[in-house]
Amino acid sequence: MSTPYTLRPLVAADHEATAHLLHRSLVQWYQSRLGQGSRFGTSHEPFRLFPAVYAELDPGQAVAACDPASGELLGVCFVHPRKTHVAVGIVATAPAAQGRGLARAMLTPVIAQARRDQLPVRLVSSLLNLDSFSLYSRLGFVPHTLYQDLALAVPATGLPGTAPTGATRVRLVTDPSAAARLAALEHELHGLHREPDYAFFLRNQVGDWRVAVLEDAHGALTGFLVASHHPSCVMLGPGVARDEAAAAALLWSALDAMRGASPVFLVPCTAASLIQQCYAWGARNVELHAAQSLGPVPPSRGLSFPTFLPESG
Numbered sequence: 001m002s003t004p005y006t007l008r009p010l011v012a013a014d015h016e017a018t019a020h021l022l023h024r025s026l027v028q029w030y031q032s033r034l035g036q037g038s039r040f041g042t043s044h045e046p047f048r049l050f051p052a053v054y055a056e057l058d059p060g061q062a063v064a065a066c067d068p069a070s071g072e073l074l075g076v077c078f079v080h081p082r083k084t085h086v087a088v089g090i091v092a093t094a095p096a097a098q099g100r101g102l103a104r105a106m107l108t109p110v111i112a113q114a115r116r117d118q119l120p121v122r123l124v125s126s127l128l129n130l131d132s133f134s135l136y137s138r139l140g141f142v143p144h145t146l147y148q149d150l151a152l153a154v155p156a157t158g159l160p161g162t163a164p165t166g167a168t169r170v171r172l173v174t175d176p177s178a179a180a181r182l183a184a185l186e187h188e189l190h191g192l193h194r195e196p197d198y199a200f201f202l203r204n205q206v207g208d209w210r211v212a213v214l215e216d217a218h219g220a221l222t223g224f225l226v227a228s229h230h231p232s233c234v235m236l237g238p239g240v241a242r243d244e245a246a247a248a249a250l251l252w253s254a255l256d257a258m259r260g261a262s263p264v265f266l267v268p269c270t271a272a273s274l275i276q277q278c279y280a281w282g283a284r285n286v287e288l289h290a291a292q293s294l295g296p297v298p299p300s301r302g303l304s305f306p307t308f309l310p311e312s313g
């Protein structure tokens, strides 16, 4: 059965309905398939942060699918066009409208525009969620990097053991002019350019962000890591590091600043030593994600820490 819908840009008047839709669709999907609906809480209120962040970061880019008769919001798809690629996420369809082509319909014009602009489309999708994996796979997306989602309840007394080498050199930056330097490192390591995202985090006007950098003895940037301290989303990333040692120093510092909280972060599955270090700090696996691309994936060096807010595959 097909659901009639109209597509239009998401507007500020949709934000409350968007928060409800994100909460409802995630709870319903994870509860009905995995018995894990409770991980998204009982209230839509924390989900208000998502449309607020995305409207500030990429105004006018999100796609809304609506019931043509009632105007009810049936689906949302967030889009982050950058000069090297187009990032997509979150995509969500109202429970009653799922499985009827709505998500494909929202993504189709986004993919068509990316093709016209000759840009790859990138996202990070849960490997526990076969509906979303299949949706992207049918549209031609190919997984290229696997990530472990780790959750770590940081003790009030701090992480066990000693700080990794380099942790004392990690420092916070707040000047928006640092965005270009961060973007240049990510471009060098992963071929992606995301300066607007870093300028957004450094402005720190919507959400609650900390941006930490690590430099070597000569002052060259070896990595950076953004942390969301907003109670609606306690998460580390995005970030990049030249090697696992730099990544460990950045992670340790970000976690130490979250004593008493339980942040989630994504670590590339190939970062074997770093993952063992995270377990030693008390991290637990909570999900698996695959970075997927529709279009060429530039060669990658070092590590990346993707996030869902904003999607940074």
Ligand SMILES: CC(C)(COP(=O)(O)OP(=O)(O)OC[C@H]1O[C@@H](n2cnc3c(N)ncnc32)[C@H](O)[C@@H]1OP(=O)(O)O)[C@@H](O)C(=O)NCCC(=O)NCCS
Binding pocket: 025, 026, 029, 089, 090, 091, 092, 093, 094, 097, 098, 099, 100, 101, 102, 103, 104, 105, 126, 129, 130, 131, 132, 134, 135, 138
């Ligand atoms: C993931 C989600 C957005 C999909 O939305 P939807 O509107 O139901 O998706 P669609 O009906 O457009 O497309 C689903 C596609 O996956 C295909 N599919 C689903 N399960 C499949 C499977 N096991 N094997 C192969 N294909 C499968 C469907 O056939 C369809 O492809 P088609 O259009 O080529 O026929 C929806 O389930 C949802 O909102 N989930 C909760 C929120 C969420 O988890 N979002 C993703 C992470 S942010």
